[in-house]
Amino acid sequence: MAGALTLPVPTTGARRSPAPGNRRWLLLRAGGVVFVLWAAATITFFALRLIPGDPAEAILGGPGSQAGPEALEQVRREYGLDQPLLVQYLTYLGRLATGDLGQSYSLHKPVATAIGEQFGATLALALCSLVLAWALACALAAWSVRGGRVAWAIGSGLELVAAAVPHFWLATVLILLFSLTLGILPPVSVPGPLGIVLPALTMAIPLAGFLGQVMRESLLTAMESPFVTTARARGESEVRIFWRHTLRHAAIPAVGLSGWAFGSLISGAVVVESVFARQGLGRSLLSAVQLRDVTLVTGIVLVVALAYTVMTLVTDLADRAIDPRGRAVTE
Amino acid sequence: MPSRRFSRPRAAAVVAAAALFLAACSSGGGTSGEATGEPVSGGTLTYASGDAEPSCLDPHVGGNYPQALIATQYLESLVSLDDDGEVIPWLATEWTESNDGLTWEFSLRDDVTFTDGTPFDAEAVAANVAHVQDPATASSTGYLALAKIKDVVAVDDHTVRLELSAPDSALLESLSQVWVAMESPKALERSQEDNCAAPVGTGPFVVDQWERQDSVTLVRNDDYSSPPADAEGAGLPYLDSIVWRFIPDSASRYAALQSGEAHVIDNAQPDTIRSAESDDSIEELDAPRPGAANRIELNSGKAPFDDERVREAFIRAVNVDDGIQSLFFGTAERSYSPLSSVEPLGLSLPDLFTVDTDAAADLLDEAGWDERDAEGYRVKDGKRLTLDFPVSTNQSIPAEQSLFEQIQADAKTAGFEVNLHPLDLSSWYGALAQNDYNLVSAPYTKVGPDVLRILYHSASIEPAPSGYFANLAQVDDAELDELLIQASSTSDAGERADLYERAQRIILEGHYILPLYDQQNHFLRSSTVHGLRAMPTVSTPTFAGAWLAP
Amino acid sequence: MTGQVLTERAVTAPVLTVRDLVVAFPDRRGQGRRVVDGVSFHVAAGECVAIVGESGSGKSVTARSILGLAGEGARVSATELTVAGQDVLSLSGRSLRRLRGGTVGLIAQDALVSLDPLRPIGREIGDTLALHTGLDAAARRARTVELLERVGLPEADLRAGQRPGQLSGGQRQRALIAAGIAGEPELLVADEPTTALDQPVQAGVLRLLGQLRDDGTGVLLISHDLSVVLGIADRVLVMTDGVVVEEGTPSEVFERPRHPYTRKLVDAVPAGRPRGLPLSAGAPPSAVGPRPAAATPTAVVERSGGSGTAAHEATKPTFGEVLLEASGLSRTFQVGGREIVAAHDVSFSLRAGRTLGLVGESGSGKSTTARLLLGLERPDAGEVTLLGEPWSPLPETERRPRRSLLGAVFQDALSSFDPRWTVGAILADAVTRGRSTRHGPVRAEVSELLDTVGLDPALATRRPLHLSGGQSQRVSVARALAADPRVLILDEPVSALDVSVQAQVLDLLDRLQRERDLAYLLITHDLGVAVHMSDDIAVMQAGRIVESGPAASVFESPGHPYARLLRDAVRL
Amino acid sequence: MSRVRAGVVAFRPTVAEAVAGVVLLLILLAALWPSLLAPGDPLAVSHTDAFQAPSPAHLFGTDESGRDIYTRVVHGASESLRIGVLATAIGIGLATVLGFVAGLGPRWLDFGTTRFVEVLFAFPGLLLALLFIVVTGPGVLSSTIAVGLATAPGYARIIRSQVRRTAAAEFVEAARVLGRGRLWIIARHILPNVIAALFVLATLGLGQAIIWVSSLSYLGLGAVPPAAEWGAMLAAGRTYIANFWWMTFFPGLAIVASAAAATVIGRGLQKRNRSAA
Numbered sequence A: 001m002a003g004a005l006t007l008p009v010p011t012t013g014a015r016r017s018p019a020p021g022n023r024r025w026l027l028l029r030a031g032g033v034v035f036v037l038w039a040a041a042t043i044t045f046f047a048l049r050l051i052p053g054d055p056a057e058a059i060l061g062g063p064g065s066q067a068g069p070e071a072l073e074q075v076r077r078e079y080g081l082d083q084p085l086l087v088q089y090l091t092y093l094g095r096l097a098t099g100d101l102g103q104s105y106s107l108h109k110p111v112a113t114a115i116g117e118q119f120g121a122t123l124a125l126a127l128c129s130l131v132l133a134w135a136l137a138c139a140l141a142a143w144s145v146r147g148g149r150v151a152w153a154i155g156s157g158l159e160l161v162a163a164a165v166p167h168f169w170l171a172t173v174l175i176l177l178f179s180l181t182l183g184i185l186p187p188v189s190v191p192g193p194l195g196i197v198l199p200a201l202t203m204a205i206p207l208a209g210f211l212g213q214v215m216r217e218s219l220l221t222a223m224e225s226p227f228v229t230t231a232r233a234r235g236e237s238e239v240r241i242f243w244r245h246t247l248r249h250a251a252i253p254a255v256g257l258s259g260w261a262f263g264s265l266i267s268g269a270v271v272v273e274s275v276f277a278r279q280g281l282g283r284s285l286l287s288a289v290q291l292r293d294v295t296l297v298t299g300i301v302l303v304v305a306l307a308y309t310v311m312t313l314v315t316d317l318a319d320r321a322i323d324p325r326g327r328a329v330t331e
Numbered sequence B: 001m002p003s004r005r006f007s008r009p010r011a012a013a014v015v016a017a018a019a020l021f022l023a024a025c026s027s028g029g030g031t032s033g034e035a036t037g038e039p040v041s042g043g044t045l046t047y048a049s050g051d052a053e054p055s056c057l058d059p060h061v062g063g064n065y066p067q068a069l070i071a072t073q074y075l076e077s078l079v080s081l082d083d084d085g086e087v088i089p090w091l092a093t094e095w096t097e098s099n100d101g102l103t104w105e106f107s108l109r110d111d112v113t114f115t116d117g118t119p120f121d122a123e124a125v126a127a128n129v130a131h132v133q134d135p136a137t138a139s140s141t142g143y144l145a146l147a148k149i150k151d152v153v154a155v156d157d158h159t160v161r162l163e164l165s166a167p168d169s170a171l172l173e174s175l176s177q178v179w180v181a182m183e184s185p186k187a188l189e190r191s192q193e194d195n196c197a198a199p200v201g202t203g204p205f206v207v208d209q210w211e212r213q214d215s216v217t218l219v220r221n222d223d224y225s226s227p228p229a230d231a232e233g234a235g236l237p238y239l240d241s242i243v244w245r246f247i248p249d250s251a252s253r254y255a256a257l258q259s260g261e262a263h264v265i266d267n268a269q270p271d272t273i274r275s276a277e278s279d280d281s282i283e284e285l286d287a288p289r290p291g292a293a294n295r296i297e298l299n300s301g302k303a304p305f306d307d308e309r310v311r312e313a314f315i316r317a318v319n320v321d322d323g324i325q326s327l328f329f330g331t332a333e334r335s336y337s338p339l340s341s342v343e344p345l346g347l348s349l350p351d352l353f354t355v356d357t358d359a360a361a362d363l364l365d366e367a368g369w370d371e372r373d374a375e376g377y378r379v380k381d382g383k384r385l386t387l388d389f390p391v392s393t394n395q396s397i398p399a400e401q402s403l404f405e406q407i408q409a410d411a412k413t414a415g416f417e418v419n420l421h422p423l424d425l426s427s428w429y430g431a432l433a434q435n436d437y438n439l440v441s442a443p444y445t446k447v448g449p450d451v452l453r454i455l456y457h458s459a460s461i462e463p464a465p466s467g468y469f470a471n472l473a474q475v476d477d478a479e480l481d482e483l484l485i486q487a488s489s490t491s492d493a494g495e496r497a498d499l500y501e502r503a504q505r506i507i508l509e510g511h512y513i514l515p516l517y518d519q520q521n522h523f524l525r526s527s528t529v530h531g532l533r534a535m536p537t538v539s540t541p542t543f544a545g546a547w548l549a550p
Numbered sequence C: 001m002t003g004q005v006l007t008e009r010a011v012t013a014p015v016l017t018v019r020d021l022v023v024a025f026p027d028r029r030g031q032g033r034r035v036v037d038g039v040s041f042h043v044a045a046g047e048c049v050a051i052v053g054e055s056g057s058g059k060s061v062t063a064r065s066i067l068g069l070a071g072e073g074a075r076v077s078a079t080e081l082t083v084a085g086q087d088v089l090s091l092s093g094r095s096l097r098r099l100r101g102g103t104v105g106l107i108a109q110d111a112l113v114s115l116d117p118l119r120p121i122g123r124e125i126g127d128t129l130a131l132h133t134g135l136d137a138a139a140r141r142a143r144t145v146e147l148l149e150r151v152g153l154p155e156a157d158l159r160a161g162q163r164p165g166q167l168s169g170g171q172r173q174r175a176l177i178a179a180g181i182a183g184e185p186e187l188l189v190a191d192e193p194t195t196a197l198d199q200p201v202q203a204g205v206l207r208l209l210g211q212l213r214d215d216g217t218g219v220l221l222i223s224h225d226l227s228v229v230l231g232i233a234d235r236v237l238v239m240t241d242g243v244v245v246e247e248g249t250p251s252e253v254f255e256r257p258r259h260p261y262t263r264k265l266v267d268a269v270p271a272g273r274p275r276g277l278p279l280s281a282g283a284p285p286s287a288v289g290p291r292p293a294a295a296t297p298t299a300v301v302e303r304s305g306g307s308g309t310a311a312h313e314a315t316k317p318t319f320g321e322v323l324l325e326a327s328g329l330s331r332t333f334q335v336g337g338r339e340i341v342a343a344h345d346v347s348f349s350l351r352a353g354r355t356l357g358l359v360g361e362s363g364s365g366k367s368t369t370a371r372l373l374l375g376l377e378r379p380d381a382g383e384v385t386l387l388g389e390p391w392s393p394l395p396e397t398e399r400r401p402r403r404s405l406l407g408a409v410f411q412d413a414l415s416s417f418d419p420r421w422t423v424g425a426i427l428a429d430a431v432t433r434g435r436s437t438r439h440g441p442v443r444a445e446v447s448e449l450l451d452t453v454g455l456d457p458a459l460a461t462r463r464p465l466h467l468s469g470g471q472s473q474r475v476s477v478a479r480a481l482a483a484d485p486r487v488l489i490l491d492e493p494v495s496a497l498d499v500s501v502q503a504q505v506l507d508l509l510d511r512l513q514r515e516r517d518l519a520y521l522l523i524t525h526d527l528g529v530a531v532h533m534s535d536d537i538a539v540m541q542a543g544r545i546v547e548s549g550p551a552a553s554v555f556e557s558p559g560h561p562y563a564r565l566l567r568d569a570v571r572l
Numbered sequence D: 001m002s003r004v005r006a007g008v009v010a011f012r013p014t015v016a017e018a019v020a021g022v023v024l025l026l027i028l029l030a031a032l033w034p035s036l037l038a039p040g041d042p043l044a045v046s047h048t049d050a051f052q053a054p055s056p057a058h059l060f061g062t063d064e065s066g067r068d069i070y071t072r073v074v075h076g077a078s079e080s081l082r083i084g085v086l087a088t089a090i091g092i093g094l095a096t097v098l099g100f101v102a103g104l105g106p107r108w109l110d111f112g113t114t115r116f117v118e119v120l121f122a123f124p125g126l127l128l129a130l131l132f133i134v135v136t137g138p139g140v141l142s143s144t145i146a147v148g149l150a151t152a153p154g155y156a157r158i159i160r161s162q163v164r165r166t167a168a169a170e171f172v173e174a175a176r177v178l179g180r181g182r183l184w185i186i187a188r189h190i191l192p193n194v195i196a197a198l199f200v201l202a203t204l205g206l207g208q209a210i211i212w213v214s215s216l217s218y219l220g221l222g223a224v225p226p227a228a229e230w231g232a233m234l235a236a237g238r239t240y241i242a243n244f245w246w247m248t249f250f251p252g253l254a255i256v257a258s259a260a261a262a263t264v265i266g267r268g269l270q271k272r273n274r275s276a277a
Helices: A022-050 A053-060 A070-077 A085-097 A112-145 A148-163 A166-181 A196-223 A226-233 A238-256 A259-276 A281-290 A296-324 B008-025 B065-071 B123-133 B141-145 B172-173 B192-197 B250-261 B270-276 B307-316 B320-326 B357-366 B398-414 B425-433 B451-456 B480-487 B494-511 C059-065 C093-102 C121-132 C135-151 C168-183 C201-216 C224-228 C250-255 C258-270 C366-374 C396-405 C421-430 C439-452 C455-461 C469-481 C499-516 C528-534 C551-556 C561-570 D002-010 D016-032 D069-104 D107-121 D125-136 D140-165 D171-177 D181-220 D228-238 D246-275
Strands: B045-048 B079-081 B087-089 B094-098 B102-110 B149-156 B157-164 B206-209 B215-220 B241-246 B281-287 B294-298 B376-378 B386-392 B417-421 B439-441 B513-517 B522-526 C014-026 C032-044 C048-052 C075-077 C081-084 C104-107 C187-191 C218-224 C236-238 C242-248 C322-335 C338-352 C355-360 C381-386 C406-409 C485-491 C519-524 C536-541 C544-550
Touching: A022 A053, A022 A085, A022 D002, A022 D107, A022 D125, A053 A070, A053 A296, A053 B425, A070 A085, A112 A196, A112 A238, A112 A281, A112 A296, A112 B270, A112 C421, A148 A196, A148 D246, A166 A196, A166 A259, A166 B250, A166 D181, A166 D228, A196 A238, A196 A259, A226 A238, A226 B294, A226 C093, A226 C168, A226 C485, A238 A296, A259 A296, A259 D125, A281 A296, A281 C059, A281 C381, A296 D125, B008 C014, B008 C135, B045 B065, B045 B250, B065 B123, B079 B172, B087 B094, B087 B307, B094 C250, B094 C406, B102 B123, B102 B425, B123 B141, B123 B157, B149 C168, B157 C236, B192 C014, B206 B241, B206 B513, B206 C135, B206 C322, B241 C187, B241 C381, B250 B417, B250 B522, B270 B522, B281 C236, B294 B307, B307 B357, B307 B398, B320 B398, B320 B513, B357 B398, B357 B513, B386 B425, B386 B439, B417 B425, B451 B480, B451 B494, B480 B494, B480 C469, C014 C059, C014 C218, C032 C048, C032 C218, C032 C242, C048 C201, C048 C224, C081 C258, C093 C104, C104 C168, C104 D228, C121 C135, C121 C168, C168 C187, C168 C201, C168 C499, C201 C218, C218 C485, C224 C250, C236 C250, C242 C250, C242 C421, C258 C499, C322 C519, C338 C366, C338 C381, C338 C544, C355 C366, C355 C528, C366 C406, C366 C485, C396 C406, C406 C469, C406 D171, C421 C439, C421 C455, C439 C455, C469 C499, C499 C528, C519 C528, C536 C551, C561 D228, D016 D069, D016 D246, D069 D107, D069 D140, D069 D181, D069 D228, D069 D246, D107 D140, D171 D181, D181 D228, D228 D246
Parallel strands: B045 B241, B386 B417, C048 C218, C048 C236, C104 C187, C187 C218, C355 C519, C355 C536, C406 C485, C485 C519
Antiparallel strands: B079 B087, B094 B102, B102 B157, B149 B157, B206 B215, B215 B241, B281 B522, B294 B439, B294 B513, C014 C032, C014 C075, C014 C081, C236 C242, C322 C338, C322 C381, C536 C544
């Protein structure tokens, strides 16, 4: 689910500050991460307060919670709901700082523990999908560059369709194909590497479509660049030119998208984990939303925001590694 | 009715189990994997549940059906039922009731220990009752079942006396339910979080590990010694372990069964049940739940259904039969009773539910809903005949939701505007608590006809402090109340049957409910799975005697 | 009009022989469009042959056909196309790739884009070595450094690890040459190797090519600029529309052009042409004839620092009132923690009917100066006065009513137009400047403007994208004239144009100055243009004016090294 | 001259664009005038016709209640499109405000707004939507707003950079030299140029919004049965995937086709817009 849905627009180039040293850059970015987390926490805090009705009841799962007065009273005490808003807010931040995300009513356990149990599975799935998506996008690009006009048209058509396929539909098609017809992959998650293949593929295909579309555009530009002519003129073969020169250029905007891609994968996990009955935050989040487990929802959202922000940082680092121009050249 | 209890596969399983019991005796317990089905020990069976993953594996806490399903594998009750619905010994060997019906004495087995080594004794029973009744446990189903127990006295190590506040003819049926099954008193002393993660019982399996949102692993209780009196087979259990998975997506679940990732699935979709019939590798197990039938309750506590004519008009206007036929592919039979077909005391009155749209129209005209607006809905005093129908997406299977859509379409022809509101469980409870509904379908599983008291006694209209109430039709009938109280107190079987029949007649003839079918409880199993049977108590499958053909 | 092959001048056996080369690109109807139509020539070892032509003449395609890189879909045929005895047209795949880089080296235009910007230059050179020599990695590294030293790159060791973006323009062009010669090719194809470079750097690169030629490599030099090839080429071919129209030694071609096109091209070169002499055929001869620009210095140009002004103070302006005066302008930018001095103590004045040429290398602060004058940027110190009244210190709202006095023509005319507007709308906007747009009169004014700059009024309905380069620059001039300004700031007005188009635009500007008595500030990196157009010249370097005065005196007493280059440019 | 030709060629649609255009037109027609393409009632239940495979009588087959899937897909276009358009409009509307404030405001405002957008960006799309749904409760309107909200930060970034790029363009400078005021420049130069880009964004985003909204419906948080919304139809049909593939295939096809068509058209517009700018 392509999130940005918004469109793959590489932004790293525009935001890059011209030439601070690596240390300073890292420090600045780390400061940015802290800021984003604080702001995210603030937003979730006030989002919680926007829920109509008694916040204590909301924490216990809304009007259907059947929470007794004692339970409500306890929650009020625990969250300081009888205090002024500012005090509540500071208490909330203080608890977050110590890693306390509150208690999940639906799971009968601390939110932090619940997230800890599920986080690894989602991270593994997201990373597998990301790698798979990159592999698919690159392979398709390589094939369609070499295969001439027809391959190019087929390649871009495939990417287009891939990017337009909803996860839940794709999952069904893949299960029908690989599990029920071919019988080579399990339709639900099983322990071991085999179990992650279909879920990862489900998330990777639409993402590969997006990455491919972005890459294709920059691939065209790169292929028409004079340095490609230079490379040809020194006798490089087309294959080498693709892997050594053009792919790298084409990848820059797409790498810039990887942070975004990671976010969209987390979104996708909500659907995919449910369909394939995988462990993970996405499934927790969905059931938390369905059960209106507000503390769990906000906890997950915050943790994902953290992961996402860190991921963006990593992407920026990767981007700087691929494209060192950002450091060297001032405009 | 008994024929319904023995659906084909289960009957076959019982026969097979019996055959192999004989074989086992004659051959001295040796097992050899013959095609005729001699039990084979070992193996891991994967069960895929479509229900929501319980937040607590201890069915005392809360107490819903998904909990019952899994807890049946590791917890056992004082008594059980046999296939005819007769109460039979389990952890209790015999029992006596005092003449006033206020004191019950149970003799307990003296050779049973919990899997944590704690012996099963009178103190354990007392601790369990106390646990269920402790408000901190937040038990709801179990709490209602044991509501009349005032005190538990350990007469000696293996004799326990229950003292009641009022006679309870349903006590034994209540005690047979897994929601009040026996857990190790030592384990109960742990924190609720710990006890929820791994309750300790006396059952054939032990909770080994719980990977949230993935699976619960159950391993064999090697010291298992306490099958219910009707269990057949020796050397139980056969399986090494059970992986209890949660696969909410029905298509994925069925695919898992087809591909062999799962051996048994629950909540089977009607179309897959039908197509499984032609598939030799998949067998069906149908185990309708006891208690109430699935029915639509008409909220008589609120306009427009406070007018019986409007209720009758609605019931006469909608065609449920065709929908059930097409949506359930013949896997569900239409019910005309408030009680499940497995309840021997159920009363069916099909004539009350024949579709008659003309009669419905007349009734509505008579009730004053005699105009129609531009969209064809009936109007009275400028108000449209609108019915709110909150649907719990957690509790209604897709076919049922489709049925509601069809009812909506039928009702529209008659001039009712039915607004379906699919809601998550919490919002659904909220809508009920705020009396924001005219129609609702809420399953209720309980062993025995006493469920009628919970569902239709006027006391159940009063919301509990939590806001929940069971009498969703809001039936407020003094005569009915009286009948239900009497029925629950009498120990005379004939009188009890008569009282319940009269009670059901009032409910049906008052047009408070539109019965649909039994609570659907279809399981599909791979044909490699043998010896699977449903407990005659709350129809949960037990894997105690199950084994996997190699 | 195919050129004759001058076999008698061949030094040794030709490394390149081209006979009747035809390159066609299929168009939509499948019909071939011939961009090269029967070209024949040869290049001998140790010889430099130059092909000169404007864009679209087919010179680059000719050059690239030699490497089999004419472009996608190109249909190449020739009676003969051999490089060092190999028939290029019959080669394919592996052997063609061995030819490229090994037998023929290519040096392309701008090394910033012609070298992979993401890779260190040493790696690019190393790739060529890996492909065409049997050297191992260590030997390749050593050889890379050697090559970089050979092309005159200081600190070659260090440079090898840097990326094109980290090098200066001249440095990376040398690196590109190093990559081109790494495979020790017998023929070097240099396609506009100096176009993106400042003139002093250009000279260095050309000298390097000359050395390579002297070492025995055959060089095929492609350029749009006649003056560039004069010093190095042994023979010159002039191409237009895919055909060679003239061939000969540089002096033959330059001094006695036989073909009308060659003549037009030679005439269009502004360098060495006196002020006022039309560059393009068909431009009306100016009414007063060439002005004695060098003889009567008319504008006082102050050098920063004050010293050296005395020499010019004696010559008082004889005519032309001072319209705009800049005194002590300074501007510093903060970029990523560094300070960049874009302008420091810049002073000069612009007079009616006179042109001040502001020259200097890229990055010397010329454009910043223009922006300061236009009020697009505020000076840190100093002041601009317009018609004797303060200009730069005023807030924008007070400047606005007087903005009509000042017009501007930008380098890239196309990007100075809103792509969504038609030419008519652009000009109408400039004409009205806030007046309500009453259709009739405005439309007439727009037509008149277009007519003034020599464009068909029918162009008013076009969008800028659909204009040619010369047309857009004319529209740009028309816009600048719309409000009847007294001063025009011309920021590189012709540097994006072909020589002949450049000539037309320069003639237009000259004509307009005469007719309207305009003061010009002409900013250019092209010394030839500056010398042709300017009455006075100021030389900028690193934000300062290092040399200034009447055009003639700046040439005659070049106090600064850069001014010496000016002189060379004039005497070409 | 070659530039002139390039301009003309660029505006001729490619085969893919022509196909995409036809698809979008069909969808638009279905949305605006569904009864023209499918005269039936999308909610008409017929027990006897349940689970019919595609046939001449029922082009796309029927669903579990005997409703004609073709009719439902056609009538679903307006539902899905309306939701998609509304979500995109909300997203872009919000983003336009943020983007313009950041792009044209003073530095501190740009800084603040940009940080705010960055923070919103840290909530991956669906999460922001789910957070919103938790606060407001599920439903068509709230899932539409949620998707709009979730897409806004992405758009805001693009709009900001577009505004800044346009504001720094030479033609804006040229206008300043002509003596034009700030507001005039914003109104006549920046706004039109950015709006053209917005239109492209909207087209590209529409397809994704349809997918998103349908995903929320699939999760049971958006449109609910029996509404003929594609996502809801797909979700309902998935239950029957083992035996009745057509119930999921055709609504899924509608989603994929409309999203892909919108992308093709959007990219085509983008290409032309870029070559025009």
